[in-house]
Amino acid sequence: MRIVTFFLLSSAVFAQTGQTGMLSGKIADEFDEPVSGASVQAKDAAGKQFKATSTATGEYTIDKLPSGVYEVTVTALTMKNFVKKDVNVSGTETSRLDAKLVQASLGTLGEDDRLTTAAYSRLGSTPPSGPVPRLIDGKPDLSGFWVQPQGGPPPEARPERAEPLPWAEAIQRERRTSNIRDMPAARCLPFSITDRRHGKFVHTPSLLVILDSEEPPRQIFLDGREHPRELNPTWQGDSVGHWEGDTLMVDSVGFNGLAWTFDALPSTEMLHVVERYHRTDLGHLEIEIQIEDPPVFRKPWTQKRIYNLDPKEDLEENICTENNKDPEHMVGK
Amino acid sequence: MRGFVFAVTLPWLAAAALAQSSSIQGTVFGPDGKIVDGAPVQARNPQTGATFRTVSAADGSYTLPQVTPGNYTLSVAMPGFTYLPFSQPGVVVTAAAAVRFDIHLAEGPAYGTLGDDPGLVATIIRKRTPPQTGPTPRTADGHPDLSGVWNGNDDPYPEDPPYLPAAAELSRKWLAENLKNDPGVRCIPGDALLFGSSTWRLVQTPTLLVTIVEGPPFARQVYLDGRGHPNVDNPTWMGHSIGHWEGDTLVVDSVGFNDRGTVGGAPNPRSEKLHVTERYRRPDFSHLEIEFTIDDPGTYSKPWKIHNTWDLAPKGEEVLEYICAENNKDLQHLVGK
Numbered sequence: 084m085r086i087v088t089f090f091l092l093s094s095a096v097f098a099q100t101g102q103t104g105m106l107s108g109k110i111a112d113e114f115d116e117p118v119s120g121a122s123v124q125a126k127d128a129a130g131k132q133f134k135a136t137s138t139a140t141g142e143y144t145i146d147k148l149p150s151g152v153y154e155v156t157v158t159a160l161t162m163k164n165f166v167k168k169d170v171n172v173s174g175t176e177t178s179r180l181d182a183k184l185v186q187a188s189l190g191t192l193g194e195d196d197r198l199t200t201a202a203y204s205r206l207g208s209t210p211p212s213g214p215v216p217r218l219i220d221g222k223p224d225l226s227g228f229w230v231q232p233q234g235g236p237p238p239e240a241r242p243e244r245a246e247p248l249p250w251a252e253a254i255q256r257e258r259r260t261s262n263i264r265d266m267p268a269a270r271c272l273p274f275s276i277t278d279r280r281h282g283k284f285v286h287t288p289s290l291l292v293i294l295d296s297e298e299p300p301r302q303i304f305l306d307g308r309e310h311p312r313e314l315n316p317t318w319q320g321d322s323v324g325h326w327e328g329d330t331l332m333v334d335s336v337g338f339n340g341l342a343w344t345f346d347a348l349p350s351t352e353m354l355h356v357v358e359r360y361h362r363t364d365l366g367h368l369e370i371e372i373q374i375e376d377p378p379v380f381r382k383p384w385t386q387k388r389i390y391n392l393d394p395k396e397d398l399e400e401n402i403c404t405e406n407n408k409d410p411e412h413m414v415g416k
Numbered sequence: 417m418r419g420f421v422f423a424v425t426l427p428w429l430a431a432a433a434l435a436q437s438s439s440i441q442g443t444v445f446g447p448d449g450k451i452v453d454g455a456p457v458q459a460r461n462p463q464t465g466a467t468f469r470t471v472s473a474a475d476g477s478y479t480l481p482q483v484t485p486g487n488y489t490l491s492v493a494m495p496g497f498t499y500l501p502f503s504q505p506g507v508v509v510t511a512a513a514a515v516r517f518d519i520h521l522a523e524g525p526a527y528g529t530l531g532d533d534p535g536l537v538a539t540i541i542r543k544r545t546p547p548q549t550g551p552t553p554r555t556a557d558g559h560p561d562l563s564g565v566w567n568g569n570d571d572p573y574p575e576d577p578p579y580l581p582a583a584a585e586l587s588r589k590w591l592a593e594n595l596k597n598d599p600g601v602r603c604i605p606g607d608a609l610l611f612g613s614s615t616w617r618l619v620q621t622p623t624l625l626v627t628i629v630e631g632p633p634f635a636r637q638v639y640l641d642g643r644g645h646p647n648v649d650n651p652t653w654m655g656h657s658i659g660h661w662e663g664d665t666l667v668v669d670s671v672g673f674n675d676r677g678t679v680g681g682a683p684n685p686r687s688e689k690l691h692v693t694e695r696y697r698r699p700d701f702s703h704l705e706i707e708f709t710i711d712d713p714g715t716y717s718k719p720w721k722i723h724n725t726w727d728l729a730p731k732g733e734e735v736l737e738y739i740c741a742e743n744n745k746d747l748q749h750l751v752g753k
Contacts, residue, residue, distance in 0.1 A: 219556050226621065270741060271603070271741035272739060272741060272742055273739065285619055285621060285624060285626050286621075287563065287619060287620075287621060290563075290619060292619055292626060292628065292635075294626070294634075294635050294637075298634070299634050299737055299738075299739065300626075300628050300634050300635045302617075302628070302734070302735070315736075317736075317737040318737060318739060319737055397637075398637065400633070400652040400653060400654055402604050402605065402632065402633070402653060403741065404602055404603035404604055404632070404740070404741050405602075405604050
């Protein structure tokens with residue numbers, strides 16, 4: 084548990100009435116380096132919000148701020164939130180509030196989430212537009228490097244609320260309170276197929292392969308076969324797909340019950356995943372995922388995710404087992 | 417454990433003149449004294465380069481007829497890890513002589529353990545499935561379609577890698593310590609080539625060839641879209657691969673390898689100068705021929721080759737999920753010497 088410290092460097096408050104004032108200041112990190120792109124939000128007693136974003140020099144200004152008392156929150160990628168209550172803004176004067184943000188991560192280069200997140204935020208940020216490309220059989224071609232854009236899914240794609248049963252919730256709670264110490268990926272074991280943020284799709288009429296630098300390739304058979312009668316349970320299960328119009332329906336069973344599904348929830352060998360892949364245009368892929376696992380969830384639940392095409396992006400070689408330091412660092416609590 | 421030669425001494429019978437033309441014949445035995453069928457037997461005259469090849473029959477016997485008189489190296493490299501490679505130099509064939517030479521294979525590191533021997537598994541697969549035949553399938557753009565699930569085979573007649581002295585020394589050291597530091601032991605994709613006896617899936621699109629592998633590196637991409645190699649400032653285990661068509665042959669060019677892995681087998685070191693050329697041909701429906709040319713002036717005195725013939729897997733066989741990092745026991749078992 085790291086200690087969070089806030090510094091209110093200076094604050095000049097001038098009382099006047101009937102006018103609008105300004106709130107400005109500078110956002111820096113613990114090394115006094117300016118933090119750009121930080122979101123500064125001033126909320127009045129009625130809950131009304133006024134926002135600004137810090138510039139490349141870390142400066143921000145919220146102007147036309149009615150006189151009053153505000154709660155100011157500063158958020159930035161990978162930094163702990165800064166909150167300051169009872170900030171007075173009066174008259175036509177400019178109030179000043181500087182904020183020093185503290186890294187939420189350890190700050191070592193390899194773990195500098197700011198770098199990672201900044202890189203990720205560029206991923207798929209400007210997907211190309213154009214018509215849906217098609218395979219020789221006329222079906223939409225799902226090939227490409229797809230990435231979930233940062234900043235969370237758009238409102239219409241917000242995940243449905245999962246309703247895990249008490250035992251599953253208890254496991255989820257235990258995993259969260261132990262700082263996800265035992266997560267499979269820390270030991271170079273696969274993520275759940277329900278929890279993939281990006282991937283390179285290679286699509287032929289009889290096969291869709293989803294590649295990811297850190298994961299075993301996922302093969303989705305489109306040649307009309309059914310699931311094998313005798314399934315050897317695996318991390319990624321057995322996936323078969325068929326087309327319903329321009330939507331590829333993918334059915335997956337045969338999981339080994341070891342993968343963590345969304346948000347550190349457990350899974351069982353009864354996990355059944357139904358995905359609907361729909362490429363809406365050249366640059367966008369919608370995937371609706373229905374997760375059914377009767378021992379874990381009260382009822383099946385569905386998530387809709389939108390992925391952007393990033394034609395400039397590709398897989399890099401990433402050998403997890405090479406000098407893996409995760410287990411010794413993930414000490415839990 | 418491919419592509420290297422062990423000198424094994426054994427008693428052998430002297431030549432006996434039986435026929436007009438010269439020949440070498442004998443029987444191949446395993447370490448338990450049982451006969452070994454399907455053993456690829458090669459006699460090569462190192463002076464002239466003359467090479468004669470055959471495969472041992474169901475009773476373990478082999479015959480190399482009409483061998484030009486000379487001094488031969490007789491060798492057998494069985495696929496997999498069941499037997500050590502066999503090599504006997506100095507087999508003299510005189511005019512109009514039938515030389516009898518029984519070959520006794522020594523025990524390899526995985527003798528008799530089925531699950532540990534991909535070569536044995538591949539042999540069993542091959543024996544139970546007669547190869548399908550038919551024309552080469554083609555993609556819409558007219559090129560051969562290499563897609564499919566393939567049961568790979570080792571090169572039955574491997575060349576001796578022409579090691580430079582330092583590489584020869586390193587290779588001897590690795591063998592002496594039973595390959596205990598091979599990257600594969602730690603689930604790292606140590607070899608630059610995707611070759612030999614394993615199950616592979618090739619997925620071909622007009623712009624990309626993907627090889628899917630059971631275990632690390634899981635997949636390799638070969639770009640067919642006309643791009644070149646990037647300026648490689650970050651050498652990797654698998655390098656960077658681009659391909660183009662020369663008639664019906666796909667030529668794959670790979671560079672950008674790190675110098676910590678191997679090439680074409682666990683005893684073969686490599687340097688960052690490694691340059692691999694692969695030539696893929698699908699001569700009919702059910703066979704794939706791959707010629708690997710290994711050019712690494714940092715390790716070898718001249719380029720050398722490996723030849724693979726892969727068989728189309730029977731319907732229903734797939735590249736399975738294999739998570740090397742899950743419960744890996746190699747490290748504790750490969751204790752070295």
